Amino acid sequence: MSVRSPRIEFAVGAFLLLALASLLVLAIASTNGKFGFGRDNYEVTAKFTSIGALRPNAPVKIGGVNVGQVADISLDPKSYASVVTLSIDKRYNKLSADTSAGIFTSGLLGESYIGLTPGGDPEDLKPGDEIYLTQPAIDLIQLVGKYMFSGGGAQGGGNGTGAEPAKPADAGTPDYLKGEQPAPSSESKP
């Protein structure tokens, strides 16, 4: 076992350097770059009646620009509303207190994200605050179902094509049922 020749040492050194450099480039160029440990974020919560396909780590955007991500999703044991914790970059700590949050989908098949719309309140949103103005996720299938079944039955022989026929059907229903269960009315027809 003779050598520790300079050639081998150089080759090993070059290999290690090259490998570490390539790892560094990979980490920066091909990942979402969350390696700044304890990066400055603050958390606020928002309650939604329905969150659809929202997942942890989904982006939080203002005007299409990423400003944070969904840190946690849980269910409020009393009201059974979904509580979404948003982790927002400290750079955007001057959001007004009446900022509203909605759950949107990017494209038809894309991922869900939370869109924030800043309001005009002079007070700022503080860490731990709750966003009160929220808009739940839109269930596309439910929407299509409403569109298809709301018209035809109510109008009685209507052509079932549109939004207009829905009004008479609502006339006799109490407020809290409006727009909720359009399907039975079509079955009750003789």
Place this chain on the structure above:
Amino acid sequence: MALFDVVRSLGRAGLFSLSVFRASKPTADFFRELIREIYKIGARSLPIIAVGGAFVGLSVTLLGYRALDTYGAANQVSAMLGLGLYRELGPVLTALLFIGRAGSSIAAELGLMRATDQITALGLMAIDPVGKAVAPRFWAAVLCVPLLTGFFCSLAISASYFESVHVIGLEPGIFWQVLKDSVDFFDDFLMAFVKSAVFGGTAALVAAYVGYHAEPTIEGTSVATTQAVVNASLLVLMFNFVMSAFLFK
């Protein structure tokens, strides 16, 4: 009797692994051997890893593009490549190539040391043969395989970039942005390297164990080489499934 033999050889492999850890003392001699081994099994594996990575990147891009283009989602090809590469392909294929290139040579070297009585001679000179011959190879593999995985992934992504942008005609900006958005630093990137360190250690331990306990004949050495490659490859594939099931949400 067969079951008894299996359990016994498992126990022998476990004790052997333990003795490798116990024999790893950071002395000057150890580092000298380590550097030689890094050169032999790490630096010299570079060309095969690079070529392998580039072609894997190319073929995944081609397949992904054909499948995704059906749904008008050709832009997502780099997301598919990135996730597939870091979660499965990178660590596993690097480990398999490494086993073929370096695992077989570890088994053959140790088998030949056994056949030519060098291991006995080391023992007679009061030098621990495991510490001298096995431990540096093991640690070199644990260190080198993650680094080689890095090479594999960077070559695959570069090749995929070339194909997506210059052959298929995607936008370069979209390629990088989609890749960045889909690959998480901790969940995907770091886990790839944890996995490949485990694979490197597994490959080296299996190869060393098989070579160290080979029949002291020419034939025994050749059997050991074959066994090292087969056993290590199967173990890596099994560990990959287990680790994927536990590591990735």
